[in-house]
Amino acid sequence: MKAYQKILPEVLGLGASLIAISPQSPDKSQATLLKNFLQYEVLSDLGNVVARQYGLVYQLPEWVRDLYVSLGVDLPAFNADSSWELPLAGTFVVGQDGVIMTSYADSDPRNRLEPQAILDALRGAKKV
Amino acid sequence: MEQDLRSQIKERERTHPLSREESELLERAYRELAQSGITQRVPKAGEPAPDFRLPNAVGIPVSLSDARGHGPVVVTFYRGIW
Numbered sequence: 001m002k003a004y005q006k007i008l009p010e011v012l013g014l015g016a017s018l019i020a021i022s023p024q025s026p027d028k029s030q031a032t033l034l035k036n037f038l039q040y041e042v043l044s045d046l047g048n049v050v051a052r053q054y055g056l057v058y059q060l061p062e063w064v065r066d067l068y069v070s071l072g073v074d075l076p077a078f079n080a081d082s083s084w085e086l087p088l089a090g091t092f093v094v095g096q097d098g099v100i101m102t103s104y105a106d107s108d109p110r111n112r113l114e115p116q117a118i119l120d121a122l123r124g125a126k127k128v
Numbered sequence: 129m130e131q132d133l134r135s136q137i138k139e140r141e142r143t144h145p146l147s148r149e150e151s152e153l154l155e156r157a158y159r160e161l162a163q164s165g166i167t168q169r170v171p172k173a174g175e176p177a178p179d180f181r182l183p184n185a186v187g188i189p190v191s192l193s194d195a196r197g198h199g200p201v202v203v204t205f206y207r208g209i210w
Binding site: 004019020041044054064073088093094105118121122125 | 162
């Protein structure tokens with residue numbers, strides 16, 4: 001999110017807005033907001049309802065859950081949800097008409113849509 | 129988010145290095161997810177974005193349809209603070 005926060009002034013300058021969605025309960029989202037001084041909406045998608053509509057939800061296999069807990073990631077506590085389901089890191093640039101201009105999803109959470117690709121899409125939309 | 133996860137994992141690795149088995153376990157989880165074909169099922173460019181209405185950090189509902197009334201919207205899903 002920090003990488004996207006850096007381009008936020010440019011995103012806003014192009015007349016667009018940024019919405020971040022996570023399965024965290026609102027209290028944890030609030031903590032995120034304060035922690036990162038985010039200047040955009042952080043929405044709580046409890047149970048990954050919306051992420052599921054975007055085809056992004058998967059369940060962590062049982063054999064890796066203990067490792068997550070030992071890394072300090074106690075999902076059931078964070079997300080008020082014992083399903084061990086997570087959304088992929090997916091990003092969508094949506095036009096004013098509701099049509100997706102750019103769609104990105106990666107199964108490796110260490111990857112993400114490059115911030116520059118977002119700006120390119122928004123600039124492209126402006127020229128039309 | 130992901131960066132926070134990475135820095136958290138890095139910090140954890142510094143204090144309690146991940147064993148070879150643990151690293152392999154994480155890599156295997158990513159690999160299996162990639163092989164599941166999940167990324168093929170997300171809506172693509174040119175398709176309608178599913179609308180949503182969700183509470184923001186202070187509980188006020190925010191909808192995609194309202195947000196795009198003002199201009200394009202970048203919607204990004206992430207796993208959490210870690």
